[in-house]
Amino acid sequence: MSTLKAVRGTRDLLPPETALWNRIEATARAVFARYNFGEIRTPVFEDTALFARGVGEETDIVSKEMYTWEDRARAQSEKSQSLTLRPENTAGVVRAYIEHQLGETGQLQKLYYIGPQFRRERPQKGRYRQFYQIGAEVLGPPSAGSESPLRDAEVLEMLATLLDELGIAGWTLHLNSVGSSADRARYNEALRAALVPVVGQMCADCQRRAVTNPLRVLDCKVPADQPIIETLPVIADFLDENSQAHFAAVTAALDAAGVPYTLNHRLVRGLDYYTRTTFEFTHGGLGAQNALLGGGRYDGLSEMLGGPKAPGIGFAIGLDRLVLTLLAQESAAPQVLADAFVAPLGDAKDKTKLARINAAALVLARELRHQGLWIELGDGGFRLKKSFETADKTARRIVILGEDELQSGILTVKTFSTGIQTKVPRAELAVFLSN
Numbered sequence: 105m106s107t108l109k110a111v112r113g114t115r116d117l118l119p120p121e122t123a124l125w126n127r128i129e130a131t132a133r134a135v136f137a138r139y140n141f142g143e144i145r146t147p148v149f150e151d152t153a154l155f156a157r158g159v160g161e162e163t164d165i166v167s168k169e170m171y172t173w174e175d176r177a178r179a180q181s182e183k184s185q186s187l188t189l190r191p192e193n194t195a196g197v198v199r200a201y202i203e204h205q206l207g208e209t210g211q212l213q214k215l216y217y218i219g220p221q222f223r224r225e226r227p228q229k230g231r232y233r234q235f236y237q238i239g240a241e242v243l244g245p246p247s248a249g250s251e252s253p254l255r256d257a258e259v260l261e262m263l264a265t266l267l268d269e270l271g272i273a274g275w276t277l278h279l280n281s282v283g284s285s286a287d288r289a290r291y292n293e294a295l296r297a298a299l300v301p302v303v304g305q306m307c308a309d310c311q312r313r314a315v316t317n318p319l320r321v322l323d324c325k326v327p328a329d330q331p332i333i334e335t336l337p338v339i340a341d342f343l344d345e346n347s348q349a350h351f352a353a354v355t356a357a358l359d360a361a362g363v364p365y366t367l368n369h370r371l372v373r374g375l376d377y378y379t380r381t382t383f384e385f386t387h388g389g390l391g392a393q394n395a396l397l398g399g400g401r402y403d404g405l406s407e408m409l410g411g412p413k414a415p416g417i418g419f420a421i422g423l424d425r426l427v428l429t430l431l432a433q434e435s436a437a438p439q440v441l442a443d444a445f446v447a448p449l450g451d452a453k454d455k456t457k458l459a460r461i462n463a464a465a466l467v468l469a470r471e472l473r474h475q476g477l478w479i480e481l482g483d484g485g486f487r488l489k490k491s492f493e494t495a496d497k498t499a500r501r502i503v504i505l506g507e508d509e510l511q512s513g514i515l516t517v518k519t520f521s522t523g524i525q526t527k528v529p530r531a532e533l534a535v536f537l538s539n
Contacts, residue, residue, distance in 0.1 A: 113224075113233025120440040124427060128270060129218055132238050132421075135266045136216045139258070141240055144215040146196035152186040158195035158377060158409055160317070165191045169223040189222035194377070194402065194418050195409070197241045202411030212248045212255075216240035218423075229428070236423035239399075243406070243416025250415040253350050256381045256401060257357035259417055263385060263397065264363045272429060275396065277364065278384045280371040281351040282319075283343045285379065285404060291342040292318050302332050322372045338369040347380060354381055377405040381417065387429050396429065397421035442480040443537050444472065444517070445495030449506035450484025457507075458484045465505050468530075475534040496520055501537060 110116055117125060133143075152172050159166050171189040190196055197215055200206075206213050218238050227233060242259060244250040260277065267275050282288055295318040303314045306321075306329045313320040322333060343351070358365055371382055382400035399419025406414035448465035450458040461484040469479045480498045482491050495502035504516040515533055518525045528536045 111233075113227040115232065121427070121431075123440045124430060125423070128423065128426060128430070129238065131270055132216075132218070132266060135262065135269060136240060139214070139262050141214040141216045144197055144200060144217050145219070146190070146193065146200055146217065148220065149187050149189050150196055150199065152188040154195050154199055154409065155188055155191060158198065158405060159192065160377070165223060169225050171222050171224055191221055191223045192420065193217050193219070193221060193237060193239050194241060194405070194420070197418070198243065198402075198405050198409055198411070198414070198416070201243060201414060202406060202409060207245050207406075207412050207414055210245060210248060212242060212244040212250060214240070214242050230422070230425040232424060237420045238423055238426075239418060239420035241416055241418035243414045243418075246413060246415060251403065253353035253381075254357060256354045256417050257361065257363075259399075259419065260354075260358060260365075260383060261361050261363050263419065267385065267396070270426070270430065271433065272387065272396070272426075273433065274388060276366055276386050278368040278371050278386060279355070279358075279365045280339070280368050280382050281343060281347055281380050282339055282372055282378055282382050282400070283347040283380060287339070287343050287347050288319065288379075291337070291339045294337045294342065295319065295321070298336050302335075306332060319372055322370055333370065339372075340369045350380055377402040377408065379403045383419075395422065396425055442499040443477045444501045444503050445480045445482060445491070445499035446472075446503045446505060447482040447486070447488075447491035447495060448484035449488060449491075449504060452485045461505065461507070461510070464510055468503070468505060472534055472537065477534060477537055492518075503533070503537075 152170070155166055155170060170191050173187060175185045175187045197217065201213060216239065218236075220234050220236050222234055224233060225231065240259070242250070242255050249255065260279075264275075264277070283291070296314065299314040299318060299321065303311050306314075307324065307326045310321050310324050310326070310329055313324075321336070324330075324333060355365070365383075368384075371384060372378070378400040380401040380403065382398075384398040385396045386394040387396050388394060397419055399417070401415070401417040403415040405416065406412060446465050446469045448461045450461040452458060465481060465484065469481045472479045480495070482494065486494070491504075492502060500520060502518050502520070504518075509515050513530045514527050515530055516525060517528050517533070517536065526536070
């Protein structure tokens with residue numbers, strides 16, 4: 105019988121690495137709270153039509169990468185429904201905004217999420233079929249200021265703050281505007297015309313995109329296609345006055361806040377709903393696939409999904425890649441040690457005494473844990489050498505609890521970093537271990 109393993113493109117997250125994941129998520133929640141974001145949790149699967157309409161039927165995500173199935177009707181009165189594991193979360197957040205009539209509050213909705221997404225793509229380093237994102241969206245009625253370039257700048261400044269607080273050194277913010285839908289229509293026509301004489305030299309995906317959605321050609325990562333892409337028109341030359349003014353206001357606010365950025369007129373996002381400001385934060389430690397996170401403005405998405413006018417801007421952080429970046433920095437290597445290892449010393453041959461000393465150790469561990477300490481608990485059946493070996497791998501100190509310590513109330517504590525052994529009264533133990 106073959107051994108069962110995790111499905112290709114998925115993996116198990118194990119300690120101590122999960123401690124780093126938890127730290128990233130806790131830092132994100134703390135930063136988002138300071139900017140007055142609240143958490144939203146949407147279903148892990150949605151109606152397939154949500155992504156076809158919202159993300160775009162000609163995108164690679166919808167055309168090639170989604171996990172979709174037919175949910176068969178359970179009764180004659182029911183209709184079967186096509187369902188899809190969410191490949192991204194923005195469409196689901198906007199669907200929830202519409203369904204729960206959040207726009208009727210008249211206020212900006214500032215929402216964040218943390219969770220898994222699913223895409224059927226070729227697994228590689230930092231890219232999985234079940235992957236994790238931290239994302240946020242700011243949307244609402246125009247009367248609430250949702251169209252303001254200040255919202256764009258605030259989101260970007262928040263992301264710079266988050267990366268700095270996580271200890272990500274050397275990030276680069278790439279910034280562009282893809283204009284309004286009218287700007288993009290003019291640009292698409294110019295791009296389509298420019299591609300006609302050269303597209304035959306490009307990859308098969310680009311040849312398809314040149315017909316269905318020329319803007320997607322700029323997403324191409326095939327090295328051989330890059331010299332051709334560099335000769336194509338840039339969207340900055342097709343922005344109308346309003347789009348130019350919006351982008352200028354975003355960059356002016358970032359300049360005032362001291363957030364560095366690089367203008368990248370080739371930057372487009374891979375989803376059809378983006379308008380105006382688009383951005384990516386990259387990091388050199390990730391190799392060719394160097395994007396940590398990306399996002400942009402999506403002023404027409406709510407209407408595309410049948411909702412009210414609700415301009416918005418959002419982003420998604422690739423948590424898998426963020427972890428790889430932090431792991432590559434020595435200071436972020438997980439060091440997960442308990443405050444102490446409680447080592448009861450019993451007699452494996454005397455079951456009654458062994459049970460008594462183990463119970464006493466559990467009581468001591470409970471007392472220390474209730475005072476906020478992280479305690480690992482041994483077993484009275486261990487030899488002293490084994491207790492020390494185990495404690496050295498899992499904790500900063502070992503607390504020895506034998507019959508003598510139990511009677512006297514004076515415990516023996518050894519600190520592994522110094523090798524110093526100390527006698528500590530039980531009443532003072534929690535304070536001692538906290539230092």
